[in-house]
Amino acid sequence: MKNKFYQYIQKLQDTITSKLEAIDGKASFKEDLWERPEGGGGRTRVIENGDVFEKGGVNISGVNGKLPETMQQYFGVKDANFFACGLSLVLHPKNPMVPTVHANWRYFEMYDQEGNLVDSWFGGGQDLTPYYLFEDDAIHFHKTCKTACDKHNPDFYSDFKKKCDTYFWNTHRNEARGIGGLFFDYCKATEAMTMENWYNFVTEVGNSFLEAYVPIVEKRKNLPHTETQRTWQEIRRGRYVEFNLVHDKGTLFGLKTNGRIESILMSLPPHVQWVYDHHPDKDSEEEKLLNLLKNPKDWV
Numbered sequence: 001m002k003n004k005f006y007q008y009i010q011k012l013q014d015t016i017t018s019k020l021e022a023i024d025g026k027a028s029f030k031e032d033l034w035e036r037p038e039g040g041g042g043r044t045r046v047i048e049n050g051d052v053f054e055k056g057g058v059n060i061s062g063v064n065g066k067l068p069e070t071m072q073q074y075f076g077v078k079d080a081n082f083f084a085c086g087l088s089l090v091l092h093p094k095n096p097m098v099p100t101v102h103a104n105w106r107y108f109e110m111y112d113q114e115g116n117l118v119d120s121w122f123g124g125g126q127d128l129t130p131y132y133l134f135e136d137d138a139i140h141f142h143k144t145c146k147t148a149c150d151k152h153n154p155d156f157y158s159d160f161k162k163k164c165d166t167y168f169w170n171t172h173r174n175e176a177r178g179i180g181g182l183f184f185d186y187c188k189a190t191e192a193m194t195m196e197n198w199y200n201f202v203t204e205v206g207n208s209f210l211e212a213y214v215p216i217v218e219k220r221k222n223l224p225h226t227e228t229q230r231t232w233q234e235i236r237r238g239r240y241v242e243f244n245l246v247h248d249k250g251t252l253f254g255l256k257t258n259g260r261i262e263s264i265l266m267s268l269p270p271h272v273q274w275v276y277d278h279h280p281d282k283d284s285e286e287e288k289l290l291n292l293l294k295n296p297k298d299w300v
Contacts, residue, residue: 001107001109001120001195001199002062002083002085002107002109004199005085005107005199005202006060006062006085006107008203008206009060009085009086009087009105009206010043010060012087012105012206012207013043013045013058013059013060013087015210016058016089016209016210017029017045017047017058019210019214020047020053020056020058020091021047023052023214023217023218023221024047024050024051024052024053025050025051025052026050026051026052027047027048027049027050027051027053028047029045029046029047029058030045030046030047030048031043031044031045032044032045032046032262032263034260034263036063036065036258036259036260037258038063038064038065038066038258039063039064039065040061040062040063040064040065040083041061041062041063042059042060042061042062042063042260042263043059043060043061044057044059044260044262044263044266045057045058045059046266048270050094051094052093052094052095052098052217052221053091053092053093053094054092054093054094054269054270054271055092055266055269055270056089056090056091056092057088057089057090057263057266057267058087058088058089059087059088059089059263059266060085060086060087060088061084061085061086061088061260061263062083062084062085063083063084063085063257063259064081064082064083064084065081065082066079066080066081066082067080067081067082067110067257068256068257068258070256071253071256071257075110077110077118079112079113080110080111080112080118081110081111081112081113081115082108082109082110082111083108083109083111084106084107084108084109085106085107086104086105086106086107086123086124087103087104087105087106087206088103088104088106088250088267089101089102089103089104090102090266090267091213092237092269092270093217093221095220095221095222095223095225096131096132096225096229096230096232096233097131097132097134097220097221097223097225097229098216098217098220098221099128099129099130099131099137099178099216099220100128100129100130100131100178100237100240100269101126101127101128101129101213102126102127102129102267103124103125103126103127103206103209104123104124104125104126104250105122105123105124105125105202105203105205105206106122106123106124106250107120107121107122107123107202108120108121108122108123119188120188120189120195121185121186121187121188121198122184122187122195122198122199122201122202123184123185123186123187124182124183124184124185124202124205124206125160125164125181125182125183125184125205126145126181126182126205126209126212126213127164127168127177127178127179127180127181127182127183128141128178128179128180128181128213128216129177129178129179129236129240130178130179130289131229131232131233131236131289132229132285132286132289133179133285133288133289133292134216134220135299137216137219137220138179138297138299139299139300140212140215140216141179141181141212141213141216141299142161142180142181142299142300143299143300144208144211144212145157145161145181145182145205145208145212146300147208148204148205148207148208149182149201149205151204152197152200152201152204153193153201156184156201157182157300159184160182160183160184161180161181161182161298163182163183163184163185164180164181164182164183165180165296166183167183168180168183168243169247170239170242170243170246170247171247172242172246173239173242174294175239175290175293175294176293176294176296177239177240177243177293178293179292179293179296179297179299180296181212182205187201187202231273232280232286234269234271234272234273235273235274235275235278236289237269237271237272237273238272238273238274240269241268241269241272244267244268251264251265251267
């Protein structure tokens with residue numbers, strides 16, 4: 001399974017980066033191959049200063065070795081070894097009318113000291129972080145997510161949408177990071193779902209990503225915007241950074257397992273503002289977004 005999934009994310013990375021380069025038209029992805037001293041490595045691809053994408057990364061990795069003590073305590077195991085692979089992407093567009101997007105699809109195995117597989121699971125999801133709310137964009141993104149889920153289980157979309165709203169929640173701000181999407185973790189074999197079933201589901205979601213995001217980019221990338229709207233985008237990006245550094249499990253796992261810092265922190269946008277005690281104007285489009293983020297909505 002680990003070889004099968006790693007081959008899948010290699011192909012998916014190629015597919016996604018090719019499409020994004022075509023959309024941008026100016027910038028191309030810089031590739032960085034790296035190795036992890038403890039075992040494994042990855043292929044980082046970063047795009048910067050494009051016509052559409054100010055910064056973005058589409059990274060894959062496959063790492064292995066001894067599970068660090070902090071993670072052994074987290075999983076409640078002793079002297080375990082692990083393998084983890086996945087694709088993680090974040091795209092920060094220049095135009096504040098185009099939403100930031102994040103996606104991740106991953107697979108994890110844990111072994112005892114004799115090398116026997118003792119646990120394995122899939123995780124992942126995709127979510128949208130707009131700066132200005134276009135309701136038809138939100139509906140399109142969520143409908144695409146639901147279509148992918150419905151092919152495998154009628155309950156998946158509602159379950160994983162709720163988990164996404166709960167997970168991407170900036171508790172210290174009491175607001176959502178964005179308008180959500182899907183989030184699933186610890187997807188293990190059961191009587192109802194084999195690991196092969198989970199593989200088919202996760203790859204279905206991965207394959208739906210471009211369909212979910214690209215039409216929104218194409219529709220919004222050339223819309224006019226003001227400096228004031230750009231400032232709002234940078235203020236909201238600050239909240240994105242806060243979530244990633246304070247709450248995100250993937251970021252924290254990478255930092256605690258001696259992950260590659262450049263790859264882990266590629267999700268951070270290049271231009272961000274933290275304005276003291278900032279509040280949007282009453283009844284503005286900015287306030288409309290903020291009100292929605294405090295009360296997540298069902299889009300489908």
